[in-house]
Amino acid sequence: MGNEVYNSSQAYRSVPSAKYDVIIVGAGIVGLSTAYHIKAQNPDSTVLVVDRAPTFAQGNTAKSAAGYRDLFSSEVNFRLSSSTIAYYRSVQGSGKKDLGMNPVGxxxxxxxxxxxxxxxxxxxxxxxxxxxxxxxxxxxxxxxxxxxxxxxxxxxxxxxxxxxxxKNCGIIEPELVAEHYYRECVDQGVEFSFSTSVAEYHLEPVNPLDYPGEPFLWQDKTLRSIRTNRGDFAASQFITAADIWSTGLLDPTGIDSHIxxxxxxxxxxxxxxxxxxxxxxxxxxxxxxxxxxxxxxxxxxxxxxxxxxxxxxxxxxxxxxxxxxxxxxxxxxxxxxxxxxxxxxxxxxxxxxxxxxxxxxxxxxNTIDKTPYIFRDLNIIVGTGTSGSGILKGDAIGRVVASLYSGKEKAKLFDGSEITVEDLGIHSRNVGMESMVL
Ligand SMILES: Cc1cc2nc3c(=O)[nH]c(=O)nc-3n(C[C@H](O)[C@H](O)[C@H](O)COP(=O)(O)OP(=O)(O)OC[C@H]3O[C@@H](n4cnc5c(N)ncnc54)[C@H](O)[C@@H]3O)c2cc1C
The missing domain is CATH 3.30.9.10 (D-Amino Acid Oxidase, subunit A, domain 2)
Known part of the structure; x- marks a missing residue:
């Protein structure tokens, strides 16, 4: 059966059950920014974003107070926020797009x-x-x-x-920021499938033997495809950008979302x-x-x-x-x-x-250090734990997730600064405790 994929002409078209290089679950600010930066870093890759809502930014991105600030106690949060603010300002300053930025402080x-x-x-x-x-x-x-x-x-x-x-703080309109990324993604050839609800992830054997009960303990495991109400979608890698819903998707796999x-x-x-x-x-x-x-x-x-x-x-x-x-x-x-x-x-x-x-x-x-988690387990990358500041760090989070996907040790942020990708991961996590959570 073919899957229906929403393309730039806003019409559903039927495509064969294609295998994508990467499927991103969640079209909130994190999923959209991630899709944009993955495609920018890997122009030949095939990228699909799925979301159960009928369009983008209908989850917590739509609920935000949408303040932006660079006032964070930890260095990593300062960098994620200040580089994102600089990026949004450059988009707004180009005069081509209004993100609703108002530097009220x-x-x-x-x-x-x-x-x-x-x-x-x-x-x-x-x-x-x-x-x-x-x-x-x-x-x-x-x-x-x-x-x-x-x-x-x-x-x-x-x-x-x-x-x-x-003074480097203010208010912004999240739906305009999301729309900016969405339009850029569509222009770059990222595909979207809305009204597409992903069921829990189920791991399969890397080398299936077609025995009942697979995968067995001794078999290497992978996520080969995701099951949705619009059919199965296969990819080499998956990115979970489903915010609080990441936990439910990941739980059956035994991978902890940590949020x-x-x-x-x-x-x-x-x-x-x-x-x-x-x-x-x-x-x-x-x-x-x-x-x-x-x-x-x-x-x-x-x-x-x-x-x-x-x-x-x-x-x-x-x-x-x-x-x-x-x-x-x-x-x-x-x-x-x-x-x-x-x-x-x-x-x-x-x-x-x-x-x-x-x-x-x-x-x-993230109840431990109130800083995003960006990590990989098997062929699944997880970007979550935004702890109340995902809009104002959205661009930088997307860049870090895209860098992890692309196998880069460091993510280059918009302002030229760099973040060691595994600092935001689980095993070698290296971020300070954040005290300025609002
Ligand atoms: C009241 C409030 C105030 C806030 N104030 C601020 C603020 O001032 N500044 C700031 O920067 N941040 C603020 N935030 C936080 C900010 O809104 C979040 O950090 C950010 O929106 C997270 O983006 P996201 O893309 O991770 O999540 P979301 O926008 O929630 O996106 C996740 C997406 O995953 C989709 N999804 C979930 N499950 C599935 C499934 N099974 N199948 C397919 N799709 C699925 C959802 O439909 C959703 O679109 C606030 C949040 C709240 C609630």
Missing amino acids: YMFLLGKDDPRKQTLEELSRKTKIEFLERDEISSYQYLNLKPNEETAAMMGLPEVESAAIG RPKKRQIFQTGGKAVEEMLFGWSRNPDGVLPFTILPKNGIYIRPAPRYRSLWIGVADDYNRDFSFTENPEPEREFFDYGIAQVINCYFPALKDQKVTGMWAGYYSY
């Missing part, structure tokens, strides 16, 4: 003795960070530096003593006071509030000037279990009794604002 509101201050001071040696003293931020009328004493004592809320604004899902939610607020606060920041050319991180609990406010709204989220850990459902629901009570209670103390204008939308997705969480 990332503003950390810091209490006394906030440990992030030292990290930010160290980072200011390699990227641009503006430090503001208390009296400088007090001119922003919507920010209350000193929460009510009784409430502050009860909730453990620190006074805002200073702020640090990352766990963590639910993450975003609550959108709108209204007159929100708009005044959003556009009332005098330190940006267009007056837009930076992506703002509160001094307590990592709660963030993401400006969404395109939608004249503010998106509020938090990377909560305690009592946030690792359970997983296909369609995670945002929890309004979590916002009302958790996030809003803190936000209202620092931004009283938000107190009576309406929640105009909300959604939830997952981080594919």
Whole structure:
């Protein structure tokens, strides 16, 4: 039976059960960037991307807050992010494509003795960070530096003593970034098969003997093809870029994805006071509030000037279990009794604002060092563990996966810097612990 493959003319065509050089499972930011860089590095290779959704970027890429920043404590995350930002900026700067990049900055509101201050001071040696003293931020009328004493004592809320604004940071539109890679891939001849759901992987013997019960313990194993609702697809190599779903695909093979899902939610607020606060920041050319991180609990406010709204989220850990459902629901009570209670103390204008939308997705969480995993086992490469920053590291992750596929020891990033591929792997992993997870 032939498989149906989506080609650049947007029509399904039937092709024989072709064998590809590589099949990538997942057309989110990681799968798309990977496909693009593999084809760029190996123009003669045949590349197929499959995704169960009817088009690209329908998974967690669509759920993102889509902030970009190079403010990471580990050197490897700094390089993955800063080179990706440089690449996105070059695409946007070419004038041919709009990725929705808006360099509003990332503003950390810091209490006394906030440990992030030292990290930010160290980072200011390699990227641009503006430090503001208390009296400088007090001119922003919507920010209350000193929460009510009784409430502050009860909730453990620190006074805002200073702020640090990352200048190589801002917001971006993930669907535009994804579309950029998709169009480039199609132009280069990468094939796509959407609405194609891959069942769990099943390993086969490298040298089949046609005995029942194969593969036996003593036989070398390989993934020869993937079974989907559109038939089987064969390839020499497979790349798993299925984010949190990678675990389910890999489990039967005995290969560990090393990640766990963590639910993450975003609550959108709108209204007159929100708009005044959003556009009332005098330190940006267009007056837009930076992506703002509160001094307590990592709660963030993401400006969404395109939608004249503010998106509020938090990377909560305690009592946030690792359970997983296909369609995670945002929890309004979590916002009302958790996030809003803190936000209202620092931004009283938000107190009576309406929640105009909300959604939830997952981080594919590397719970050890919060840094992506990129490794090979048999003929399967895995790229996951983005831990909440896959958009802003998307280009570099694609380059590292493509370099692993191409057998290169080092991945050359857009800004010319290099990363040793196996540093992001399992066996010789060499990355520092990341402390700046949002
Ligand atoms: C609330 C929230 C806020 C975030 N904020 C930010 C942020 O500010 N900045 C940032 O950089 N990142 C952020 N992230 C993280 C970012 O969204 C992810 O790191 C990134 O989208 C991961 O990309 P991906 O391609 O690995 O995964 P996905 O986009 O999830 O792609 C995986 C794809 O695999 C497909 N798939 C799964 N199973 C199968 C199967 N069996 N067969 C076929 N296809 C399959 C899915 O349909 C999906 O399209 C946030 C995430 C969330 C949830």
